[in-house]
Amino acid sequence: NQGDSFAAGIDTKTGETRWRMERPTGANWSSPVVLPAGGKRGESVLLQSHDGLTAVEPMTGEVLWRYETQCSGIPSSLMSDGWLLVPSNGITALKLSDESNSPELAWDENRLRPGSPSPVAHxxxxxxxxxGVLKCGDLESGDVLWQLRLAGQHWATPVIAGEHLYAINADGTAHVVKLGEKGELAATNEFGQGVMGTPAIVGDAMFVRTKGQLWKIASP
Structure with missing residues (x-):
């Protein structure tokens, strides 16, 4: 937040604070990201701020590495198939090595700059x-493959199920996009209430929180 900015590790069994770390001040809505172990690299937790990235050991808070880049303060980074995708002045793609804790820059593409929603990969x-513009980029190169106009302002991060992407705008309009060589708007549906939070997919169901209700969407 803009006041007492810190990160802390909490013991899930006892509620005890195992460690606490001061963080850069300033508005920051991004969430921590768990980076899985691989080779000689142990599991770590990624903290994001306007000043860059900090990876810490989850049990002790020890700083394992830092990467200086201008990160966004709202959308969160994403770990997918060995790629660390960082919202910045576009998307900065880092590769994590199994032999080292330090990441390496793979590509940087300013045409893939996200708004408030975090990036998703599939x-x-x-x-x-x-x-209001959905863009698709190649994970290996960062090349922009296609873009599709969606109506309204979006705060919620899109979710993907099967071959469809679901993006719900702040007015409660759900866009169903069929994924492929080009994005195709397959359907739109109205919730009739504002949506700010990201939907959750559990099994064969999707849960959506609107301003006044919680919806479960599933096949009968």
């Missing part, structure tokens, strides 16, 4: 949503 592609 089947070798990365998707970002900003100013």
């Amino acid at each position: 089947d070798g592609k990365v998707y970002v949503l900003a100013s």
Whole structure:
């Protein structure tokens, strides 16, 4: 937040604070990201701020590495198939090595800059949503493959189920996008209430929180 900015590790069994770390002040809505172990690299937790990235050991808070880049303060980074996708002045793609804790820059593409929603990845592609435009990029190269106009302002991060992406705008309009070589708007549905939070997919159901209700969407 803009006041007492810190990160802390909490013991899930006892509620005890195991460690606490001062963080850069300033508005920051991004969430921590768990980076899985691989090779000689142990599991870590990624903290994001306007000043860059900090990876810490989850049990002790020990700083394992830092990466200086201008990160966004709202959308969160994403770990997918060995790629660390960082919202910045676009998307900065880092590769984590099994032999080292330090990441390496793979590509940086300013045309993939996300808005408030965090990036999502699926089947070798990365998707970002900003100013009502959904863009698809190649995960290996960062090349922009296609873009599709969606109505309204979006705060919720899109979710993907099967071959469809679901993006719900702040007015409660749900866009169903069929993924492929080009994005195709397959359907739109109205919740009739505002949506700010990201939907959750559990099994074969999707849960959506609107301003006044919680919806479960599933096949009968």
